[in-house]
Amino acid sequence: MGEVSTIGLDIAKSVFQVHGVDVDGALVIRQRVTSAKVLEFFSTFPSCLVGIEACPSAHHWSRKLQALGHTVRLMPPSYVKAYLDWDPIRAEH
Numbered sequence: 001m002g003e004v005s006t007i008g009l010d011i012a013k014s015v016f017q018v019h020g021v022d023v024d025g026a027l028v029i030r031q032r033v034t035s036a037k038v039l040e041f042f043s044t045f046p047s048c049l050v051g052i053e054a055c056p057s058a059h060h061w062s063r064k065l066q067a068l069g070h071t072v073r074l075m076p077p078s079y080v081k082a083y084l085d086w087d088p089i090r091a092e093h
Contacts, residue, residue: 002026009061016034018041047071049072051072
């Protein structure tokens with residue numbers, strides 16, 4: 001496993017889901033982080049690409065993560081929908 005290069009961040013009110021992959025697309029990290037600890041969590045990573053579904057609070061988090069040196073891309077909900085139906089357990093079989 002390598003260093004995290006891309007992170008998908010699913011934001012919610014209190015608990016966020018983080019899914020990070022390396023340059024080869026291999027899973028490096030999958031973790032839940034409380035909203036109070038998000039900035040502390042992201043400060044431990046070198047600059048990387050972070051994808052977030054566009055919503056009103058996504059703009060807030062985008063600014064905060066960019067201040068830490070990350071590149072943030074907001075995606076329309078229609079792009080994210082394809083990943084919501086994906087089940088990693090069934091995909092392994």
